Amino acid sequence: MLVGFNNMTFEFGSRVIVEDATWHIQPGDRIGLIGYNGQGKSTLFKVLTGVYTPSKGTVERGKNVSIGYLHQDLLSFSTEDSIVEVAMTAFERVKELEKELEVIVHKLETNSDEKLLEEYSDKLHEMEMLDGYNIQYKTEEVLLGLGFTSEQITKPYKTFSGGWRMRVLLAKMILQSPDVLLLDEPTNHLDLPSIEWLEKYLQKYKGSVVIVSHDKFFLNKLVNKIVDLYKQLLNFYTGDYDYYETEREIRLDQQQRAYDNQQDYIRQQERFIERFRSKASKAAQAQSIIKRLDKLDRIEQTSLERPNLNISFQVDKQPGKIITTLKDVTKHFGENRIVEHTDAEIDRGDKIGLIGANGKGKSTLLRIIAGTEKLDTGTSVLGHNVEESFYAQHQLESLRLENTIMEEMQTCGSGKTDQEIRGLLGCFLFSGDDVDKKIKILSGGEKARVALAKVIASKSNFLLLDEPTNHLDMVSVELLAEALKKYEGTLISVSHDRFFISKMANKIWEIEDGKIKIFDGPYNEYVEWKERMERIGKENIKKEDVKVVENKKKEIPVKQPVQKDLSREEQKEKERIQKKFAKLEQEISDLDDIKKKIESEMAVPDIYTDYDRFASLEKQLNEVSGKIKVANTEYEKVFEQLSE
Secondary structure, eight states: OOEEEEEEEEEETTEEEEEEEEEEEOTTOEEEEEOOTTSSHHHHHHHHTTSSOOSEEEEEEOTTOOEEEEOGGGGGOOOSSBHHHHHHTTOHHHHHHHHHHHHHHHHHTTOOOHHHHHHHHHHHHHHHHTTGGGHHHHHHHHHHHTTOOTTGGGSBGGGSOHHHHHHHHHHHHHHHOOSEEEEESTTTTOOHHHHHHHHHHHHTOSSEEEEEOSOHHHHHHHOSEEEEEETTEEEEEESOHHHHHHHHHHHHHHHHHHHHHHHHHHHHHHHHHHHHTTSHHHHHHHHHHHHHHHHOOOOOOOOOOOOOOOOOOOOOSOOOSEEEEEEEEEEEETTEEEEEEEEEEEETTOEEEEEOOTTSOHHHHHHHHHTOSOOSEEEEEEOTTOOEEEEOGGGGGGSOTTSBHHHHHHTTOOOOOHHHHHHHHHHTTOOGGGGGSBGGGSOHHHHHHHHHHHHHHSOOSEEEEESTTTTOOHHHHHHHHHHHHHOSSEEEEEOSOHHHHHHHOSEEEEEETTEEEEEOSOHHHHHHHHHHHHHHHHHHHHHHHHHHHHHHHTTOOOOOOOOOOOOHHHHHHHHHHHHHHHHHHHHHHHHHHHHHHHHHHHTSGGGGGOHHHHHHHHHHHHHHHHHHHHHHHHHHHHHHHHHO
């Protein structure tokens, strides 16, 4: 065991966070710590690290076990040092050795004492053992993986926003390589490429990792155990998050059946007592049953309490077919190119997930669509009867500080009753008397949730959402995605939460090389398509490398293809080919499934005794195989067109 609890109880005043909990973190563990917001997940981390002392029981830690703890409170730290210098403080002993070696070298200039030379040799050996000469390279590698550019890592730490500072502190913690890494919402301030990099890094991490996260995809990629904090108890599951969801339902069902059986038994015994306790011949037996019931270990009913998001979106007006049109749009911030001579269109019913790395201009594109961002060239035009509602972090400033949460919600013109508003606010973690809190005393996260609730409650037919899942727990993210999927209007949302995008979006937009790249399909199909394109690209690169080598042998220069910007007509043609390509991929996949089904049926031995059925299946198999061959031929042609 590295660290853990034994029969531990922790209380805040009269509120019990966890009771009689025993939890041991073992070497190699990859644990997801989950639970609703406010249950006490971050508190458990603080008990593990010794920040809080338990009310009862013990916290145990193995000898020389190191713990790294990433949490939001670290953001209070500030310095003039560069980002790379802050991250390199992870190598504390190496930095000490550098100073000690410098002192010894200075002494050796005037004194060649044998003891001094021996000390110098020992410290050099220790430096080599710590791989101290590569710390600059290691640090830069981690920072670049987390989304920083080579130019940014030399800039002062204090000039960066909270999200970017958190990345630096995450890099420092990773470089320290503690035995146990405690990560509290590590993906909150990361874009998709950085999340994917962190996943790959943590999969190879030698120490144990415990993660609090609302990102299901992230947990499924990393964890092999789940610890569920619910009603002051810790429940343990061996497997990823998907396994936990399935297994929890089985456990709850078993517990409910046991509860029902026990209740039947209790009612039966109570009826006997009621009927015979006054009869002398049965009184002793009745008393014996009463004592037995008093000693009975009662099974609790399994009522899984969770927020219930029951939003009925009210759309006042039916918009036209086209929600918004971007024509020849160009937007630069100095040398930073966001989009250049780009066209795009959002149609009624589109649910768009806008993804990509930080700094690519996703939030800027939302403002362009909303008409609040000044363009260098081109136009952004809303369609007929379109009523938009925009959610972004900067809109927190528009909240009226003197209003209570309830009063602020009543200003959004939703037409909902106070009871309906209370129900909605409950989904955003405001319950009971919370709705009477004034906006001015709320934290940044709480204000963000109020602003999001206002947008959701409005009667708009077009929603623009910028990172709507920040500050929501896993269940709330799931419920919000379900509600938006049922929403009858149109929406475009920037999000790094892949589960949210996969549940909500029917179309994916990505900003790349100053253009909006559109994939007409859900997120999981987009990921499969992207991976396939990368594999094909790598194969083509290998083929090109072979050609280059052969040409070099023949001393024939290889002519490099000329890159050129696509005209609008060429861009439209490219998009048409992309749609055809995606359609063919799906067609081939469907035909393969049919072929497998037929082959599976033909593999049953009894089929050969039924000649007519066998002949029918053989005919179907030949037809499907023919269609697959035709589709593959067409697929190759379209791919060549796409490559050109």
